[in-house]
Amino acid sequence: MNDKSLKDHRQIGQEQDLFVHSELVGSGLPLFTPKGTLLRKIVENYMYDLLKEEGYEHVWSPHIARKDLFEVSGHLEKFSEDMFPAMKTKGREYVLKAMNCPHHIQIYQRKPISYKEMPQRYAEIATVYRSEQSGELGGLTRVMSITMDDAHIFIRKDQIKDEFKKALDIDKKMLKDFGFKEYWIRLSLWDPKNKTKYLGDEKTWEEMQRQMRELLKETKTPFKEVVGEAAFYGPKMDLMAVDSHGREWQLSTIQLDFNLPERFKLSYVGEDGKGHMPYIIHRATLGAVERFLGVWLEHVQGILPLWLSPVQITLIPIADRHLKEVEKMAEELKSENIRVEVDSRAETMQNKIRQATLQKVPYMGIIGDKEINDQTVSVRTRDGKDLGKLNLSHFVKRVKQEIDQKT
Numbered sequence: 110m111n112d113k114s115l116k117d118h119r120q121i122g123q124e125q126d127l128f129v130h131s132e133l134v135g136s137g138l139p140l141f142t143p144k145g146t147l148l149r150k151i152v153e154n155y156m157y158d159l160l161k162e163e164g165y166e167h168v169w170s171p172h173i174a175r176k177d178l179f180e181v182s183g184h185l186e187k188f189s190e191d192m193f194p195a196m197k198t199k200g201r202e203y204v205l206k207a208m209n210c211p212h213h214i215q216i217y218q219r220k221p222i223s224y225k226e227m228p229q230r231y232a233e234i235a236t237v238y239r240s241e242q243s244g245e246l247g248g249l250t251r252v253m254s255i256t257m258d259d260a261h262i263f264i265r266k267d268q269i270k271d272e273f274k275k276a277l278d279i280d281k282k283m284l285k286d287f288g289f290k291e292y293w294i295r296l297s298l299w300d301p302k303n304k305t306k307y308l309g310d311e312k313t314w315e316e317m318q319r320q321m322r323e324l325l326k327e328t329k330t331p332f333k334e335v336v337g338e339a340a341f342y343g344p345k346m347d348l349m350a351v352d353s354h355g356r357e358w359q360l361s362t363i364q365l366d367f368n369l370p371e372r373f374k375l376s377y378v379g380e381d382g383k384g385h386m387p388y389i390i391h392r393a394t395l396g397a398v399e400r401f402l403g404v405w406l407e408h409v410q411g412i413l414p415l416w417l418s419p420v421q422i423t424l425i426p427i428a429d430r431h432l433k434e435v436e437k438m439a440e441e442l443k444s445e446n447i448r449v450e451v452d453s454r455a456e457t458m459q460n461k462i463r464q465a466t467l468q469k470v471p472y473m474g475i476i477g478d479k480e481i482n483d484q485t486v487s488v489r490t491r492d493g494k495d496l497g498k499l500n501l502s503h504f505v506k507r508v509k510q511e512i513d514q515k516t
């Protein structure tokens with residue numbers, strides 16, 4: 110980073126005790142601490158719930174599959190450099206998954222599906238593994254264990270535009286909730302001078318690209334077209350988010366696919382009772398959870414909004430004799446679904462305040478004799494504001510309101 114006052118997400122991760130690397134585990138394979146795991150679960154659960162609300166069904170698939178699956182999908186042919194080599198065990202060969210699409214396709218193929226049941230939207234927040242040069246690895250923005258908030262949508266041709274709109278709306282909601290104010294879409298198109306590079310016929314390409322352009326205009330979404338950047342299997346939209354320091358990051362992606370339905374001979378039963386080939390949309394909103402966390406931690410410079418903070422309140426007993434009462438108060442806060450931690454270390458109160466401030470915990474509650482007597486908490490914020498003594502129930506109400514407003 111150019112600006113020296115800006116903190117790198119690795120520094121934030123260390124100060125707030127979120128993730129570590131171990132030489133024995135290897136670079137590009139971050140380990141998440143209890144607090145870091147809580148943070149990623151909060152983010153993952155947010156996506157899980159949002160996708161569920163939007164009509165996606167969650168599925169689950171194993172981390173490995175027979176090599177044959179990735180042969181049929183064509184990934185071993187086109188993508189093998191990025192995949193870990195196949196492993197042989199008990200006479201069979203398995204591959205570690207680098208993407209979830211082939212697995213999800215097998216779920217789609219479990220039964221005949223009618224045109225009335227389309228689209229089928231399968232979501233999975235799943236870790237996939239991609240091989241990288243170790244020199245390219247560091248922090249969270251480039252990893253080999255990549256947790257995608259992945260989804261595959263199986264659709265009829267007449268549903269493509271609506272489904273792109275739906276996916277785009279989800280991406281925009283996420284941006285707003287995570288405090289990204291500026292963004293644009295990179296619309297990747299085919300290169301009409303090089304048609305043989307692509308699957309599918311000209312009419313379909315032109316029609317799909319026209320619909321996407323139309324959608325972006327209708328929804329007043331800022332976008333730029335890039336000719337020749339489409340995948341060989343279809344056009345795509347990538348969402349570029351601008352962070353608080355003006356840097357651009359690719360987060361979400363929505364990709365149309367003409368290829369995999371053909372390779373796996375997918376079909377749905379049409380109104381005419383005959384089999385028709387569906388299309389697939391690959392989409393991810395956060396992209397990779399690890400990379401997203403790296404980008405976002407730098408965007409907010411470690412100052413997480415209350416609703417996303419793994420620890421929302423640190424309670425600090427002034428002396429050891431207050432600990433028992435403080436723990437009781439913590440239980441009360443926990444029963445209100447507030448994430449609270451008690452700093453019971455044998456440290457001075459000043460040191461505990463310093464530590465919670467460094468960790469950017471939104472609220473600190475300091476409790477001594479007076480507070481215990483009148484069931485209050487002396488509240489301080491991470492930016493050093495003294496809110497004075499608050500009645501415990503008022504404090505709970507205030508915190509819950511702030512959580513609900515997602516401010």
Ligand SMILES: [Zn+2]
Nearest residue numbers: 208209210391
């Ligand atoms: Zn996919």
